[in-house]
Amino acid sequence: MNETSLYAPVKLFLEGLGFAVKGEIGGCDMVGLRQGEPPVVVICELKLQFNLELVLQGVDRAAASDEVWLAARMSARGKGRESDARFRNLCRRLGFGLLGVTARDQVEVLLSPAALPPRKDPRRRSRLVDEHQRRRGDPAAGGSTRKPIMTAYRQEALACAAAMTEGPRRPRDLKPTMPNVVKILRRNVYGWFVRADHGVYDITDSGRAALLQWPQSTEGKTE
Structure with a gap:
């Protein structure tokens, strides 16, 4: 307990x-x-x-x-x-x-x-x-100490990653539903993104692994 x-x-x-x-x-x-x-x-x-x-x-x-x-x-x-x-x-x-x-x-x-x-x-x-x-919903039970916390920033980064599963995307295309997309892609805190071309970003293998680790965290984020 x-x-x-x-x-x-x-x-x-x-x-x-x-x-x-x-x-x-x-x-x-x-x-x-x-x-x-x-x-x-x-x-x-x-x-x-x-x-x-x-x-x-x-x-x-x-x-x-x-x-x-x-x-x-x-x-x-x-x-x-x-x-x-x-x-x-x-x-x-x-x-x-x-x-x-x-x-x-x-x-x-x-x-x-x-x-x-x-x-x-x-x-x-x-x-x-x-x-x-x-923060979307209440994804982290209080008192948790041994697993990563699902913060609002992590939720937003996962939403960006989910948007790139079908191919590279431009930040300007994601900004209407993800206001912080430019900051998330530039900082790339978790190493989930890579610049595929000038002004175009793609998801990395670690980003795809993160989507598998937190499959429920991107539901309804890209609408």
Whole structure:
């Protein structure tokens, strides 16, 4: 069992509060946005048990969010940190909410986040909002640590690669549906593209392999 086992029930809980939730954005296990101008940003970090590392992650995330939630499995005998008054008081002073996930994946609110005004990091917050809004669907379960994260950039690069499976293409032909195509082709972060001619690009073998590795990630991207 790992942190990703907590993702689905906690996501469902946060969606019930009106947030659109996606996993693994900007190093955060979960980021939720609620409609507004600017949107309300909530960050939730996941651990299999409540511990100091989870609190420290929350401290790091506070400047980029309006609310921070910490979620972990409830201990089998009720003797974990969630029952420790000192732990709860620490989180209360920091303004963090605590969510306990039972063995049956029920989410219990152990502590609601306080409306404290944390020091904001506008640039970091903006990056989280941009990545959340650009990412298609929710392809990465929060808590993932051992496999590449399906970021918005990777999704866009895969869409470019898919568009070239039938032959070389010009960036200007792809730009109407892929606004970032020029930047993606020039940077070529993953080595998926090669210049076939002046102003014309083709897909490499590694690009074709990537399309086989993530076959669902290009559906509906080139319409």
